[in-house]
Amino acid sequence: MAVTLVPPLTTLRQFDTCRLLPSRFADVEDSVLAPLADNDAHLRDLFELDNATNARLRTQNGGPSTGAGTGISVDELVFGVPNFRIINAAYTYAHPQGSRFNDGRRGAWYCAFDAETALAEVSFHKTVEYAEIGRFDDSVQYQCMLADFTASFHDLRGQPRYDACLAPDSYVASQTLAEQLLDGGSLGVLYPSVRRAGGTNLACFRPALVGNARKGAAYRLTWRGAPDPIIEIL
Numbered sequence: 001m002a003v004t005l006v007p008p009l010t011t012l013r014q015f016d017t018c019r020l021l022p023s024r025f026a027d028v029e030d031s032v033l034a035p036l037a038d039n040d041a042h043l044r045d046l047f048e049l050d051n052a053t054n055a056r057l058r059t060q061n062g063g064p065s066t067g068a069g070t071g072i073s074v075d076e077l078v079f080g081v082p083n084f085r086i087i088n089a090a091y092t093y094a095h096p097q098g099s100r101f102n103d104g105r106r107g108a109w110y111c112a113f114d115a116e117t118a119l120a121e122v123s124f125h126k127t128v129e130y131a132e133i134g135r136f137d138d139s140v141q142y143q144c145m146l147a148d149f150t151a152s153f154h155d156l157r158g159q160p161r162y163d164a165c166l167a168p169d170s171y172v173a174s175q176t177l178a179e180q181l182l183d184g185g186s187l188g189v190l191y192p193s194v195r196r197a198g199g200t201n202l203a204c205f206r207p208a209l210v211g212n213a214r215k216g217a218a219y220r221l222t223w224r225g226a227p228d229p230i231i232e233i234l
Contacts, residue, residue, distance in 0.1 A: 117199030
């Protein structure tokens with residue numbers, strides 16, 4: 001389904017948004033390239049080399065080597081601020097199939113306005129994974145990464161024309177919209193949570209806008225034979 005309309009812009013000033021990461025990633029504040037770098041300048045060079053290699057592979061496979069939607073360049077990444085590697089990882093290591101507002105070539109910083117919504121989102125996706133193997137028996141720890149945002153984002157809240165972008169079982173329309181918005185220089189998308197009624201999420205397209213990233217509370221989610229996890233604050 002093609003999406004051709006552009007959502008309205010909302011100027012957002014939101015503090016303490018919550019992004020949940022598996023604790024093993026948040027506790028080690030490094031990308032897979034970091035152990036190869038002697039300093040920040042060297043790490044920038046490695047990111048640049050990695051980006052160039054990815055562009056080459058896309059060209060060899062018949063895809064475009066430059067332009068919007070083909071990935072993220074080193075010029076967009078952030079360096080020298082607290083947790084910058086965690087921020088950059090959100091954009092450089094996208095899920096191969098993408099997520100709601102990004103494809104597999106470029107990630108985004110997804111967060112919720114409150115921890116309850118972030119927990120609902122994470123719980124849903126982990127439960128889907130366990131349902132696929134028919135086993136609800138696991139315990140996972142998550143670290144909340146707090147961040148502040150002050151910018152104008154395209155807003156899907158209260159916009160029924162974009163209902164297809166909020167489909168619970170398809171990212172086709174939402175990824176199409178995201179690509180169009182990126183082409184137009186969008187900073188990101190505000191949207192109602194699909195997994196928790198009344199919750200609000202943000203998909204931020206630009207690393208530089210993830211402000212004051214820092215650790216918040218930690219949580220343990222435990223599945224004991226049922227789809228709904230037991231949630232504990234650590």
